[in-house]
Amino acid sequence: MSAKPKILTLGWEFPPLCAGGLGPACYGLTKALSRYVDNTLILPRHEKKFKVRNVTIIGLNHVVSEILSMQSRKMDSIISEEINWDEELFSSYPLTLPRKAIQQLMISETRHHISKAERENLFSEKDIYGTNIMKKVAAYTGLVCELADDLDFDIIHAHDWITYSAGVQLKRYTNKPLVVHVHSLETDRVHPQSRNTVYEIERIGMLEADRVLPVSNFTKRCIVNHYGIEERKIAPVYNGYDADFNFNTRRTGQKFETLKREKKVLFLGRITAQKGPEFLIDTAKKLFAKMDNVKIYIAGTGDLKSHLEYLVSKNKLNNKIVFTGFLNKEDVKKLLSETDAYIMPSVSEPFGLSAVEAAQFNIPCVISKQSGAAEVLPNTLQADFWDTDKMANYLFASLNYKSLSDTLTEKTQVNLKDINWDSAARTVLSNYIYLLN
Amino acid sequence: MTSVCFYFQVHQPFRIRNYNFDQIGSSHFYEDFEKNKEILNKVADKCYLPTNKKMLELIERHQGKFKISYSISGVALEQFEEYRPEVIGSFKKLVDTGCVEILSETYYHSLSFLYSKQEFERQVKKHYNKVNDVFGVSPSVFRNTELIFDNEIAQYVSEMGFKGMVCEGVDRFLMDRTPNFVYESPGVSDFKLLLKNYKLSDDIAFRFSNKEWKDYPLTSEKFAHWVHGHAGDAECINLFMDYETFGEHQWKETGIFEFLDHLPGKIFTHPDFDFKTPSEVIETFPARDIYDVPYATSWADAERDLSAWNENKMQKYSLHKIYSLEKAVKKSGKKELIDTWAKLTTSDHFYYMSTKFWSDGDVHKYFSPYNSPYDAHIFYMNVLNDFESTVQKNSVKTFKGRKTAVRKSKTAKKGVAVA
Numbered sequence: 001m002s003a004k005p006k007i008l009t010l011g012w013e014f015p016p017l018c019a020g021g022l023g024p025a026c027y028g029l030t031k032a033l034s035r036y037v038d039n040t041l042i043l044p045r046h047e048k049k050f051k052v053r054n055v056t057i058i059g060l061n062h063v064v065s066e067i068l069s070m071q072s073r074k075m076d077s078i079i080s081e082e083i084n085w086d087e088e089l090f091s092s093y094p095l096t097l098p099r100k101a102i103q104q105l106m107i108s109e110t111r112h113h114i115s116k117a118e119r120e121n122l123f124s125e126k127d128i129y130g131t132n133i134m135k136k137v138a139a140y141t142g143l144v145c146e147l148a149d150d151l152d153f154d155i156i157h158a159h160d161w162i163t164y165s166a167g168v169q170l171k172r173y174t175n176k177p178l179v180v181h182v183h184s185l186e187t188d189r190v191h192p193q194s195r196n197t198v199y200e201i202e203r204i205g206m207l208e209a210d211r212v213l214p215v216s217n218f219t220k221r222c223i224v225n226h227y228g229i230e231e232r233k234i235a236p237v238y239n240g241y242d243a244d245f246n247f248n249t250r251r252t253g254q255k256f257e258t259l260k261r262e263k264k265v266l267f268l269g270r271i272t273a274q275k276g277p278e279f280l281i282d283t284a285k286k287l288f289a290k291m292d293n294v295k296i297y298i299a300g301t302g303d304l305k306s307h308l309e310y311l312v313s314k315n316k317l318n319n320k321i322v323f324t325g326f327l328n329k330e331d332v333k334k335l336l337s338e339t340d341a342y343i344m345p346s347v348s349e350p351f352g353l354s355a356v357e358a359a360q361f362n363i364p365c366v367i368s369k370q371s372g373a374a375e376v377l378p379n380t381l382q383a384d385f386w387d388t389d390k391m392a393n394y395l396f397a398s399l400n401y402k403s404l405s406d407t408l409t410e411k412t413q414v415n416l417k418d419i420n421w422d423s424a425a426r427t428v429l430s431n432y433i434y435l436l437n
Numbered sequence: 438m439t440s441v442c443f444y445f446q447v448h449q450p451f452r453i454r455n456y457n458f459d460q461i462g463s464s465h466f467y468e469d470f471e472k473n474k475e476i477l478n479k480v481a482d483k484c485y486l487p488t489n490k491k492m493l494e495l496i497e498r499h500q501g502k503f504k505i506s507y508s509i510s511g512v513a514l515e516q517f518e519e520y521r522p523e524v525i526g527s528f529k530k531l532v533d534t535g536c537v538e539i540l541s542e543t544y545y546h547s548l549s550f551l552y553s554k555q556e557f558e559r560q561v562k563k564h565y566n567k568v569n570d571v572f573g574v575s576p577s578v579f580r581n582t583e584l585i586f587d588n589e590i591a592q593y594v595s596e597m598g599f600k601g602m603v604c605e606g607v608d609r610f611l612m613d614r615t616p617n618f619v620y621e622s623p624g625v626s627d628f629k630l631l632l633k634n635y636k637l638s639d640d641i642a643f644r645f646s647n648k649e650w651k652d653y654p655l656t657s658e659k660f661a662h663w664v665h666g667h668a669g670d671a672e673c674i675n676l677f678m679d680y681e682t683f684g685e686h687q688w689k690e691t692g693i694f695e696f697l698d699h700l701p702g703k704i705f706t707h708p709d710f711d712f713k714t715p716s717e718v719i720e721t722f723p724a725r726d727i728y729d730v731p732y733a734t735s736w737a738d739a740e741r742d743l744s745a746w747n748e749n750k751m752q753k754y755s756l757h758k759i760y761s762l763e764k765a766v767k768k769s770g771k772k773e774l775i776d777t778w779a780k781l782t783t784s785d786h787f788y789y790m791s792t793k794f795w796s797d798g799d800v801h802k803y804f805s806p807y808n809s810p811y812d813a814h815i816f817y818m819n820v821l822n823d824f825e826s827t828v829q830k831n832s833v834k835t836f837k838g839r840k841t842a843v844r845k846s847k848t849a850k851k852g853v854a855v856a
Contacts, residue, residue: 286459289459290458290459290461378795378796379792379795379796379811381811389457389459390457392458392459393457393458393459393815393819394815396458397458397815397818397819400818400822401754401814401815401818402754403750403751403753403754403755403814403818404751404811404814404815404818406750407749407750407751407792407811407814408811410750411792411795411796414796415796
């Protein structure tokens with residue numbers, strides 16, 4: 001029996017504190033892969049008590065000597081699986097970055113040395129992004145290359161642009177194959193035509209990689225169209241999700257429904273341009289014109305929140321659209337259990353885990369075709385993000401025709417079974433094996 | 438003697454348009470005129486006209502020995518009249534040869550037998566009158582929508598005066614017996630059943646152009662040879678299929694018209710084989726056994742049951758809803774309202790809502806004018822939403838008259854002593 005492949009995973013966001021989908025995705029995949037590979041994961045910041053079985057986690061916020069001795073220790077079985085969401089972290093999206101050209105970072109062979117104290121400060125900051133993100137990326141890249149001398153691995157697996165420079169440097173230094181995992185693109189966050197620093201880093205990372213793993217076919221097409229990467233080396237890997245077994249996902253209060261009961265539509269996510277909040281307002285207006293007993297709940301925060309509040313006021317929809325603000329996990333679950341329809345009007349969504357999670361709660365979902373979720377959830381109602389007429393028609397139907405919502409949710413429960421991290425891990429593994437042969 | 442009996446279904450529904458919720462209450466036009474016209478023209482040019490021409494040629498060539506039958510739905514006839522009257526002309530020519538039988542069915546190609554016997558009868562009568570008007574015939578053989586059949590239907594239809602009906606030869610009820618004889622229904626006398634030979638029928642209708650099929654290509658020689666193989670062990674060989682097989686499901690390029698052209702001649706090469714219409718089969722052959730079908734079968738899908746139309750909740754609810762409006766619609770007495778309502782009973786509407794071939798998201802398996810079964814259901818429900826309020830408005834108008842009637846009966850009841 002051949003030995004398990006040894007993987008060096010370069011991550012950034014990771015539980016317990018998460019700002020978006022990247023953390024849970026990296027965690028889910030790494031955990032599922034641990035059955036099949038020997039994995040060392042390097043993060044800028046790590047909380048020691050958050051362990052993952054069979055995975056060596058190195059947090060750069062710890063001292064280097066500690067890091068090196070940690071490697072040799074076997075991980076015990078204490079596993080902490082709580083993921084917490086921090087409101088403040090959400091406000092740093094999308095990243096506003098300095099315009100300094102940083103391509104040297106990618107092509108230079110020099111190591112960026114920073115002092116121990118500076119490193120500890122840098123990686124202990126609460127915000128693992130922030131305005132000094134490029135400095136963090138440079139420090140991360142340098143440290144990873146230093147550590148590489150003492151690590152044994154067959155393949156480098158880098159998650160999203162922040163780790164690509166480290167991945168590229170490592171590949172040049174060690175000649176090991178590089179896999180880049182694409183959870184997001186700058187062309188989604190900003191604009192399909194944007195060609196800024198982060199775009200360049202993404203492009204170089206994907207060009208140099210031996211395998212590019214986007215989280216959907218949608219993202220694959222974006223990569224081909226906007227970055228010019230050859231299709232042959234791009235292999236989509238759908239995210240899984242962590243099924244919530246702890247909460248009663250059956251919606252309460254359905255038995256004694258009256259026709260007059262007020263219906264709840266939920267939008268859950270960052271209030272930022274990529275998520276299509278302005279289209280949501282347009283859809284809402286069309287829905288309210290025909291339906292009285294409905295309210296739309298916007299759960300989340302972000303750079304466009306105040307603009308959206310302004311639009312709601314301007315359109316006199318204050319009593320129909322509710323801003324819940326940031327919600328913790330328990331509050332989200334409670335809201336989901338009372339939701340009648342879920343809307344995800346994203347302009348460009350690589351995956352869209354929130355839709356998958358909502359689907360668990362037997363909620364009919366109306367989602368944008370420009371999303372990865374649309375590919376894994378065929379039994380949802382899908383429309384182009386700009387087609388607010390259709391979105392409104394679908395919301396109306398989901399809220400008023402139980403025969404429709406029942407059929408959608410029944411069929412979706414079956415689809416959800418195929419969306420799991422083990423399936424993703426096995427797809428990733430097949431790519432590893434391909435590269436090693 | 439073994440007789441080949443051809444029956445062809447001719448049907449086009451009035452498809453409803455992409456009726457969005459914002460039109461509820463403001464637009465009462467449900468039909469997709471453009472799409473229906475476009476499809477009718479396409480099928481007329483690819484199938485009905487050229488195939489009718491070929492059939493006429495064959496009848497003349499074989500000097501009246503080649504026989505066929507059709508069932509043409511009322512809604513198809515209406516659309517021919519509206520958009521392509523020459524199609525009716527070509528069917529008339531065929532009927533006038535005396536070699537072509539027209540069967541009876543529900544005018545609106547509906548599932549009404551299963552939901553409202555009253556409506557079923559009304560639709561059958563309406564169709565009967567229509568074909569009488571158009572073709573001058575009085576059908577005596579019945580065919581229910583999509584060959585939906587069971588013992589109860591057989592009983593009912595025979596009581597309506599028909600002498601037989603066509604249905605699917607379903608294995609689980611045939612139980613190793615052959616469909617190639619005439620059967621009868623338990624307890625129903627003077628009523629004969631013609632069972633479709635699905636193997637041979639589907640060889641033409643579905644497998645004809647399938648290059649992966651072990652018997653591809655199907656020539657008329659080959660097919661006639663298979664038919665002749667039943668000599669001595671069959672009295673009728675019932676080939677029932679959608680007429681659109683010729684030119685639409687099987688394109689001209691597949692050679693389907695050449696196949697059709699040579700087929701009768703090849704069948705005739707064996708002296709013990711001929712062609713008969715369903716009526717002729719019924720007159721010639723006695724029922725050889727009982728075909729006991731306790732619950733509904735059809736010619737649809739592998740299951741050959743009703744699941745194509747009422748399997749999921751969307752279908753079940755839509756069917757329940759449309760028939761729940763029957764009483765109010767008929768009470769209004771308004772011809773237009775009744776006609777609109779009846780058009781919404783056409784089986785196709787529910788067929789489009791089927792999720793049987795949809796669940797894994799493979800769009801190539803889903804055939805309908807809509808993008809998904811969900812879209813089909815949403816537009817149908819939006820239409821019903823609007824239609825229902827129209828119906829309610831009409832019943833409010835008659836309310837005043839009814840109110841007094843209700844009061845009267847209430848006072849009358851008060852006087853009744855409790856035993």
